[in-house]
Every structure is written in C-alpha cells, then in structure tokens.
Amino acid sequence: DGGITQSPKYLFRKEGQNVTLSCEQNLNHDAMYWYRQDPGQGLRLIYYSQIVNDFQKGDIAEGYSVSREKKESFPLTVTSAQKNPTAFYLCASSIPSSYNEQFFGPGTRLTVL
Amino acid sequence: DQQVKQNSPSLSVQEGRISILNCDYTNSMFDYFLWYKKYPAEGPTFLISISSIKDKNEDGRFTVFLNKSAKHLSLHIVPSQPGDSAVYFCAASAPQAGTALIFGKGTTLSVSS
Numbered sequence: 102d103g104g105i106t107q108s109p110k111y112l113f114r115k116e117g118q119n120v121t122l123s124c125e126q127n128l129n130h131d132a133m134y135w136y137r138q139d140p141g142q143g144l145r146l147i148y149y150s151q152i153v154n155d156f157q158k159g160d161i162a163e164g165y166s167v168s169r170e171k172k173e174s175f176p177l178t179v180t181s182a183q184k185n186p187t188a189f190y191l192c193a194s195s196i197p198s199s200y201n202e203q204f205f206g207p208g209t210r211l212t213v214l
Numbered sequence: 215d216q217q218v219k220q221n222s223p224s225l226s227v228q229e230g231r232i233s234i235l236n237c238d239y240t241n242s243m244f245d246y247f248l249w250y251k252k253y254p255a256e257g258p259t260f261l262i263s264i265s266s267i268k269d270k271n272e273d274g275r276f277t278v279f280l281n282k283s284a285k286h287l288s289l290h291i292v293p294s295q296p297g298d299s300a301v302y303f304c305a306a307s308a309p310q311a312g313t314a315l316i317f318g319k320g321t322t323l324s325v326s327s
Binding site: 201 | 218220223246248250255256257258259260263303307313314317318319320
C-alpha cells in the first residue's frame, strides 16, 4: 500500500525546544516538500527537495531545517528560532515531471506551549 | 504578492445544486492547474487538474474550466453533495520539473442537505 506517512499526528513541545517532524514515502517519488498551513492561509512552502542530498528553501524557510539522506525520508526540524511554530505541517511528494502533481501525507499538528 | 488567488473564503450551496469555486492567477508562465480538496486535520487530496493547452476537463461531477486570457479557472461541482463540504485549494505549476506548487488560500465549501 503506497503512500506518505507523517508522525506523530499531534505533537506538543515547550517553547525553545527543537522538534523534528517525520515524513516517509514509499511511492518511489524523487521530489518531496514541506508546507505549513495556518488558519485562513493557503499552503506555504517551507522547503523542498528534488533529489537525495539536495534541497531548496521555500517561501518561509526561516527557523526550519531539513535533511534528505534517503529517497524515502524528508524530516523537518522546527528550531527555536521559528517565531510562530504552532501550525499544521504537511509533507508531500511527487514525480518531478512537468505536471508536479503532489501527493500529501495526513499532516502533523504541532502545538508549542 | 499572491500569484494564485481564491477571492471567496467561503461558499454555501444546497444539496443538488451547482457549486462554482473560482481561482485567479497572475503568472502567465503557469502551465498546469490543480484542485485539491481538504478536510480538517487531514492532508489535501488531489481532485482534478487541467493543462494550459485545454480549456475544460471533466471527471464525473467535477469539471474545471480554464480561461487563459482572463487568467481564471473555475471548478464546477454538479450536483453538490454534503460530503463535498471541505476546503478547496487551487494550485498552479510552472513548467519546471520538480518545482513546488503555488497554492491559493482556499475556499471553504458548505453543502447543506
């Protein structure tokens, strides 16, 4: 059963702590993406990676970091430098064709207390 | 500056009627457009797409229309069903493989029975 998994579904952290959100896919997709959704906002791009060991900043990369050591995995670290980390985080993947249809995971709701 | 705009935050429709969701874009380089449907606390799911070489694409109850000269697209749902109640995101893609989609802020559709 192919898909994208994100864990955990809900995550709570104290202010000032770094936290890493997991994203795994078994779709054999080369490209992976991290988005953030806030109420009343669309999906805003944090980071994306077109290939292993390579990634690019999106529109709101400040306070976040990523790694892409394996094709299947694209973890996102929310650092203490991120001013408003409480949000719904979505991971997606795609075959890097010209159509860029992306498949999304179920999301992780991060709440910083 | 928003490149993809969904100017109606919400839309209410009666069951059985037509739902029309609108989307405008500013970047004439976009060549592929997608609609995603999203339920609360879940990841978006792909609904329907259209290439810029077409002006209409139909899939069951869902039809997307593209007016390139007006940089406008619309999603028609006929007939609307209560299960269609969700947030609908319009997204656009530039003709570069592996680039991220640009999303609008979404329109919340409520279908009442």
